[in-house]
Amino acid sequence: MTASTEERLVLGINPTEIARIHPWIERLAAQYSIPDPVQFAAGVCLEEVLSNILLHGYKDKTDGTVLVLFTAPREGYFVFAVEDETPHFNPLDLPEIPPLSPDGEMRIGGHGLRFLRTFADELTYEELPVGNRFRMVFDSVNGLNSSKEKSSEGIPPEES
Amino acid sequence: MKVVEEELPGGITKVILEGRLDIEGAAAVDLRMNVLAGSRTSVLLDIQGVSFLASMGLRSLVIPARAIKSRGGRIVLFGPNELVGKVLKTSGVDTVIPVHHDLSSALAALQ
Numbered sequence: 001m002t003a004s005t006e007e008r009l010v011l012g013i014n015p016t017e018i019a020r021i022h023p024w025i026e027r028l029a030a031q032y033s034i035p036d037p038v039q040f041a042a043g044v045c046l047e048e049v050l051s052n053i054l055l056h057g058y059k060d061k062t063d064g065t066v067l068v069l070f071t072a073p074r075e076g077y078f079v080f081a082v083e084d085e086t087p088h089f090n091p092l093d094l095p096e097i098p099p100l101s102p103d104g105e106m107r108i109g110g111h112g113l114r115f116l117r118t119f120a121d122e123l124t125y126e127e128l129p130v131g132n133r134f135r136m137v138f139d140s141v142n143g144l145n146s147s148k149e150k151s152s153e154g155i156p157p158e159e160s
Numbered sequence: 161m162k163v164v165e166e167e168l169p170g171g172i173t174k175v176i177l178e179g180r181l182d183i184e185g186a187a188a189v190d191l192r193m194n195v196l197a198g199s200r201t202s203v204l205l206d207i208q209g210v211s212f213l214a215s216m217g218l219r220s221l222v223i224p225a226r227a228i229k230s231r232g233g234r235i236v237l238f239g240p241n242e243l244v245g246k247v248l249k250t251s252g253v254d255t256v257i258p259v260h261h262d263l264s265s266a267l268a269a270l271q
Binding site: 036 | 180182184212214215216218228243247250251252253255256261
């Protein structure tokens with residue numbers, strides 16, 4: 001099933017709101033036949049993006065909202081976007097911190113960008129007049145979460 | 161998120177985690193995991209029943225592991241599913257907390 005209209009989830013800015021994405025994804029999965037690997041991947045990526053926005057972008061703010069959008073424009077092609085009203089910030093500009101290694105410290109954070117690049121097929125950042133829009137595509141037919149041979153490439157070029 | 165503890169021969173504590181280790185699941189297990197980490201030195205963390213893991217949940221694994229290792233103890237992960245394993249590998253957590261898919265090898269690593 002494809003979606004000609006958007007599905008929307010409006011979150012408050014308390015970090016506990018992140019927990020609401022998983023039941024929402026489960027509902028979308030049932031409605032739009034989202035395969036398990038894409039559900040998992042979308043959960044990982046949305047948790048990363050939302051935790052970054054809510055823990056850092058909205059830090060010290062008392063009110064606001066974050067909008068999470070979903071569309072399935074064609075069979076097996078699922079698009080999630082997150083819109084916030086925080087200062088312009090492109091997470092794709094951040095340097096990627098290397099993964100943990102046995103010789104290094106047991107650092108906890110810093111995996112977000114690597115998770116996004118590992119689990120999403122396309123990542124696109126857009127500045128809004130007020131705020132940011134971050135778009136993630138999951139292609140269950142031809143992408144990283146498809147049953148076809150997994151690609152070792154990084155993120156595809158951003159859409160122009 | 162469910163946590164079950166089993167005391168095994170040889171002073172090994174098996175901790176079974178079941179459910180989604182998302183932000184909510186992590187909050188539910190953190191206190192118990194930290195108590196375990198402060199009192200056990202040989203821990204087999206059975207994550208066969210963990211259906212989801214991301215950054216928030218990794219904290220619930222890495223912080224106790226760091227505490228156990230700092231006291232000279234050992235901790236291993238046992239039985240992640242393919243997707244949870246991908247998160248462990250992508251983060252590099254699998255290089256600091258050994259991952260086993262076979263119970264006997266997991267137990268042997270703690271002897």
